[in-house]
Amino acid sequence: xxxxxxxxxxxxxxxxxxxxxxxxxxxxxxxxxxxxxxxxxxxxxxxxxxxxxxxxxxxxxxxxxxxxxxxxxxxxxxxxxxxxxxxxxxxxxxxxxxxxxxxxxxxxxxxxxxxxxxxxxxxxxxxxxxxxxxxxxxxxxxxxxxxxxxxxx
Amino acid sequence: xxxxxxxxxxxxxxxxxxxxxxxxxxxxxxxxxxxxxxxxxxxxxxxxxxxxxxxxxxxxxxxxxxxxxxxxxxxxxxxxxxxxxxxxxxxxxxxxxxxxxxxxxxxxxxxxxxxxxxxxxxxxxxxxxxxxxxxxxxxxxxxxxxxxxxxxxxxxxxxxxxxxxxxxxxxxxxxxxxxxxxxxxxxxxxxxxxxxxxxxxxxxxxxxxxxxxxxxxxxxxxxxxxxxxxxxxxxxxxxxxxxxxxxxxxxxxxxxxxxxxxxxxxxxxxxxxxxxxxxxxxxxxxxxxxxxxxxxxxxxxxxxxxxxxxxxxxxxxxxxxxxxxxxxxxxxxxxxxxxxxxxxxxxxxxxxxxxxxxxxxxxxxxxxxxxxxxxxxxxxxxxxxxxxxxxxxxxxxxxxxxxxxxxxxxxxxxxxxxxxxxxxxxxxxxxxxxxxxxxxxxxxxxxxxxxxxxxxxxxxxxxxxxxxxxxxxxxxxxxxxxxxxxxxxxxxxxxxxxxxxxxxxxxxxxxxxxxxxxxxxxxxxxxxxxxxxxxxxxxxxxxxxxxxxxxxxxxxxxxxxxxxxxxxxxxxxxxxxxxxxxxxxxxxxxxxxxxxxxxxxxxxxxxxxxxxxxxxxxxxxxxxxxxxxxxxxxxxxxxxxxxxxxxxxxxxxxxxxxx
Numbered sequence: 001x002x003x004x005x006x007x008x009x010x011x012x013x014x015x016x017x018x019x020x021x022x023x024x025x026x027x028x029x030x031x032x033x034x035x036x037x038x039x040x041x042x043x044x045x046x047x048x049x050x051x052x053x054x055x056x057x058x059x060x061x062x063x064x065x066x067x068x069x070x071x072x073x074x075x076x077x078x079x080x081x082x083x084x085x086x087x088x089x090x091x092x093x094x095x096x097x098x099x100x101x102x103x104x105x106x107x108x109x110x111x112x113x114x115x116x117x118x119x120x121x122x123x124x125x126x127x128x129x130x131x132x133x134x135x136x137x138x139x140x141x142x143x144x145x146x147x148x149x150x151x152x153x
Numbered sequence: 154x155x156x157x158x159x160x161x162x163x164x165x166x167x168x169x170x171x172x173x174x175x176x177x178x179x180x181x182x183x184x185x186x187x188x189x190x191x192x193x194x195x196x197x198x199x200x201x202x203x204x205x206x207x208x209x210x211x212x213x214x215x216x217x218x219x220x221x222x223x224x225x226x227x228x229x230x231x232x233x234x235x236x237x238x239x240x241x242x243x244x245x246x247x248x249x250x251x252x253x254x255x256x257x258x259x260x261x262x263x264x265x266x267x268x269x270x271x272x273x274x275x276x277x278x279x280x281x282x283x284x285x286x287x288x289x290x291x292x293x294x295x296x297x298x299x300x301x302x303x304x305x306x307x308x309x310x311x312x313x314x315x316x317x318x319x320x321x322x323x324x325x326x327x328x329x330x331x332x333x334x335x336x337x338x339x340x341x342x343x344x345x346x347x348x349x350x351x352x353x354x355x356x357x358x359x360x361x362x363x364x365x366x367x368x369x370x371x372x373x374x375x376x377x378x379x380x381x382x383x384x385x386x387x388x389x390x391x392x393x394x395x396x397x398x399x400x401x402x403x404x405x406x407x408x409x410x411x412x413x414x415x416x417x418x419x420x421x422x423x424x425x426x427x428x429x430x431x432x433x434x435x436x437x438x439x440x441x442x443x444x445x446x447x448x449x450x451x452x453x454x455x456x457x458x459x460x461x462x463x464x465x466x467x468x469x470x471x472x473x474x475x476x477x478x479x480x481x482x483x484x485x486x487x488x489x490x491x492x493x494x495x496x497x498x499x500x501x502x503x504x505x506x507x508x509x510x511x512x513x514x515x516x517x518x519x520x521x522x523x524x525x526x527x528x529x530x531x532x533x534x535x536x537x538x539x540x541x542x543x544x545x546x547x548x549x550x551x552x553x554x555x556x557x558x559x560x561x562x563x564x565x566x567x568x569x570x571x572x573x574x575x576x577x578x579x580x581x582x583x584x585x586x587x588x589x590x591x592x593x594x595x596x597x598x599x600x601x602x603x604x605x606x607x608x609x610x611x612x613x614x615x616x617x618x619x620x621x622x623x624x625x626x627x628x629x630x631x632x633x634x635x636x637x638x639x640x641x642x643x644x645x646x647x648x649x650x651x652x653x654x655x656x657x658x659x660x661x662x663x664x665x666x667x668x669x670x671x672x673x674x675x676x677x678x679x680x681x682x683x684x685x686x687x688x689x690x691x692x693x694x695x696x697x698x699x700x701x702x703x704x705x706x707x708x709x710x711x712x713x714x715x716x717x718x719x720x721x722x723x724x725x726x727x728x729x730x731x732x733x734x735x736x737x738x739x740x741x742x743x744x745x746x747x748x749x750x751x752x753x754x755x756x757x758x759x760x761x762x763x764x765x766x767x768x769x770x771x772x773x774x775x776x777x778x779x780x781x782x783x784x785x786x787x788x789x790x791x792x793x794x795x796x797x798x799x800x801x802x803x804x805x806x807x808x809x810x811x812x
Contacts, residue, residue, distance in 0.1 A: 061698070099354040100652055103232035105266045107358045117391050120548045120561070122655065127263035127295060129655040131391070131548045136650055 012042035012047055076121065076140040080116045085142030086111050097136065103128055111145065169514075176224040176251050177330060181259035182267055182655050183230030186287045188212070188759025189317040190259055192225035194327070198672055201665060202538040205583075205654055209621045211247055211451070218327055226251070233265070234274045235353050248278070255333045255597040256282035257326075259733070262292035262299060262314070267373055269364040270357065272308065276336035283333040285310040285326055289405055290316045294381070300371040307367050309337025317664065340686070347752055361533055365498060387658040390545035401548065403542070405734060407533050413462035415529030416608035423521040425457040434479035436505070436512045444502045446495040447486040452477045481513045500697070500802065509696055518738055519682045526608030527572075527677055531670045534572050538669075539661035543568060544653055551651050557634060559584075560651040562591045570601035573677060574768035576603070578775045588646025591784060592637055594776055599792055600633040605681070606734035609741050610764065616744050616756045621812040625760055632765065632799060680771055681732075692724060715797065717804040719743070719750050732795075733766035754807050762800030767792050 002031050029035065037046045049059075073088050087110050090098045106112070114122040121137040123130050132140075176192075179187045183205030190200050195214030200207060203443075212227040214271050228244040235241060248256070256275055262270030268284070275282055286292075286299065306435035311329040315322030334343065340363065380388075389395040437450060446483040459469040485491075491499065506513050537543060543565055553563030562584060570577035581590045602610060604623045614622045641648075695701040701724055705712075722743055729736025741757045745749045751759065767773060767789060777785035803810075 042526040059763050068669060095354055097650055099233075099235075099290055099357060099649065100355055102357040102361070103267070103270065104652070104654070105270070105361065110361075113389065120391070120551050120651070122548065126266050127261075127297075128267065129387070129657075130655045131544075131549065131551075131651065131655055133560075136652065 009038055009040075009049070011042060011045060014040060014043040019046055038071070051105050056136055070149055073143055074135040076114065076142055077117070077134065078110075079142065079144065081116055082088060083147070084111060084145040085115045088141045088143050089125045097139075101132075101136075101140070106130075106140070112142070134140040165745055166630040175256035176226065177257050178226045178228060178247055178251060178254045179257050179259055180228055180248070180271070181230060182232055182261065182264065182271060183654065184267070185230065185259050185264075186259040186419040187227055187230065187259045190285065190287065190315070190323075190326075191225060193320055193323050195225050195430075198668060199227065200669060200672065202535075202669075205544070205656065216327070218330055223330075224319045226254070227462045233271065233353070233357065234278075243573070248604050252280075256280055257285060257330065257331060257333070258282060259285045259287050260558040262286040262289050263295055263297060265299065266361070266364055266368060269367060270360055272336070272708075273340050273360045275362060276308075276341040279335060281333040281335060283309065283313065283329055285322075286314045287317050289322075292320070294377075296375040298373045298375075300634060304367070305604055307337065307370065308340055310334060315697065317710045318665075320722065333776070338659050341368075343737065347561055362558070382659070383658040387541070390542060390658075391548045393549075396545070396549050400546065403537070409462070410533055411526065411530045411604065411608070412611045413464075413468075415526045416611050417468075418460065419525035419529065420522055420608065420612075421457065423453055423460070423525055424517065428517040429455045430457075430476060430478050433481065433506070433513055433517065437481065438710050439478050440506050440512075444498040444664060446491060446498045446502070448483045449486065450483040450497075451480045453480040453482075453604045454478075461666060462810055465645065465729055474780050481510060490676060501536075503697075504690075504693055507693070511686055511689055514678060515682070518735070519678070519685045522679060522738065524674075524678070525606045527604050528670065528674055530572055530604035530607075531667065531673045531677075535666040535669045535673075537568075539605055539659065541656045541658045544655050546595060547651075547653055548655070552560050556641075557637030557647075558648050559589050559637065559643065560590055560648060562651065562653060563589060566593055566597065570603065571607065572604050572673070574598065574601060574603045575680070575771045575775045576673075576676075578772055578779060580755070581779065587651035587780075588641075588644045589648060591646070591780060592640045592779060594784075595640055595788055595791075596633050596637055598772060598776065599636060599795070600629050602629075602764055603734065603768055606737050606764070606768070609734055609737040610760055611733060613737070613741050613744055613756055613760055615749075616749075617753050617760075618812050621757050621810075624810065624812070625764075628761060628799075628803070629764060635796075643715060684732055684769065684771070688728050688735050691731070695724075695727075711797065715801045715804070717761060717807075718755050718759055722751065722759065725759075726766075729763055729766045730768040730770075733763055734769075736766065737763045743772050754812060755802075757812065758800050758804045762796050765792065765796035765799055767769065 013119065017121075029034045031037075036048055038049050060101065074086070079085055087106060087108055089108055090101060090106070110125060115122040115124055115129070117134075119131050123136060154693075179191055181187050188199045188201045188208055191197070191212060191214065192201070194216040197212070197214040199212045208227060208229045211229070213648075214225050215222050216225050217223070226247055226602040228247050231244045233241060234245060234248075244308075251306060256278075258268070258272055259273055260272075265286075268286075272284060284304075286301070292299065299314075301312050302316055311332055311334075313322055313326045313329050315326060317323070386399075390399050441450075454475060456473070456475050458470060458473045460470040462468040503510065505511055508514070546568070547561035547564045549561075550564050554561055554563055557563075563581075565583060566577045566580040569580050577597050578594055581593045584590050614625070617625075679728075692701070695704065704727060705720045705723045708726070709720045712718050712723045712726065713720050722740060725736045725739035725743065727736075728739060737760075740751075740756075740763060743749070744756045745760070773785055774788060776788055
């Protein structure tokens, strides 16, 4: 849930995230460099850039909506401590690493609980507590299990 | 050591002829209690701890089934049987070498899923097997239920519940070994072989699907709402803040118990009261009676203070006593010339109770100084081992160790090295790649002082200031990191991933700790005392042949010129080649003995140099055995010049440091 740095823009219409350099306006627009509008490369909607000061104030008072929750699949490192997840896939490039996790029961479909993130990730699979490095945690993709549902498990 | 292995195979060969048909191989995931079960079955002692990877070598013993002797083989824990991963190699070899043996799979009942994954792999071998569900008490506590009859039906093999530590179910296990049989088709049906690098993984996914089917029919879990206290401590131990506090607490307790009580109170008592006042005078009298020649032993004062230590400088004094005791120094009767016969007697006399005497020097050092320190250390270490804290320590230091080309797991041999570097060198087998093993071994040999040396160094530390002591600690840690960092860059190997199972925290059992401490002490003493006697004998003969002074003169440029130490300390470094703690004790004598010859700065230089020495000759042999002679040679060639280099640099820094 990293906040996008200020040179990233979020289209207010379709939610597409893009860099300023990706915007293309029509050639020969009379506004030239005085134009303060940004065009979303996805839906072509044009909107004014947010003044910096306003951006600071907004970030100060409003919480960035955590869009990641709506996503189906998140990296293990994006899970909150104490949250449960169902493993969707392992993106490890080395097969030995994938198998090293599989022997602990970490295969698609198995459930895990994130116990801590620092200094090293600790997860719980069944009754096994497993410490894994952050680098490997990023390669584990899970589906969040809502807390209400997890309580019944 | 090689010879040892050979005799082991010979013994088994003999056992195999009588009980070939009935051999049992204990197989299972790491840390499920195979070794406990093994010692319950055979009555043989093996080291048992609460962390994965305690057993690195196979152990063999015998048990009686229906009055018949049956060979039992304990194997290191494995998570899968694929021989592609190195750690399963030993177990696979054992299974291959004993084609008619029955497989007894030991499982942690709490972790049934992982156990069954292994059951399926074993079943594919198509051999008689059975399943032991160990730690049933812990399963109960965490709210799990296993329908054992149903599980046995599904697998088609006998399933026996046990609590190995309490000895429950052992008889049932012995009875059921006879009916061990091949697994049912459902589990034994080989998983479709797929090719390519992903094969192992794909097969395990398929196996786990079947395991889940089995689990669904016989396993229920009703987890209690509140975590137990032990669980909470386990969580605290890996928390950045509370974990650091817990570590500091553990370290302080260890320092207090080993450094102050062990190396202070106990050593004082054994050295001053037992040896100086009783054993040595008694030995002198006895030797004088047997080997008479005209001489008179001098008397010297012996001061003893019994106190309960609180900090290194303060304690609660309970009693003090002073007494005149017989000294090993003696004067010949004036005006007497000794005959050749008397000279010979004198020679033997000096060998036993002289300045470099076997009894007055080697025994008093080995038993009075080393034994109390080593005993207290092993006691604390066994406590730590059995509690399950050590793997959690690995979690805390993983990031730090990454810089040295290691991962957190390397902390296990490192901590063990504080007890005995030779044993720790063998434990490096739990590390997965050769690079990790080489670097850990190097750091163990270089910068991890063993308990015997640590105790002597702590005594030397009393002669230097607090900043100097802190400097010594920081320098050792700094050297370890710098050398580790460099070695990680020089060595072209790979570092393995850090994936580590954290065993549950448990209350250590008194019996196991006592037995384990005693076994380690025995191992230590049988190795140490002969080396001490050898070292003393070498010193004695060098002294007699007048070589000691010549060696002193030869080493003068190095010892006096480079290190700035008195030339007489050369014999300390000379003996340090044999055992660095012995070298340290010679330096301790020069630093705090009856007429100290070292200044505070010289003590620091000597401490730094001797700490960085190779631990002992046994460690060198162990490195050669574990990593090959070439590596052992390189490690040795690096360590000794490096130790002198660092010592010399510290000496040159005298004016900058100011201590």
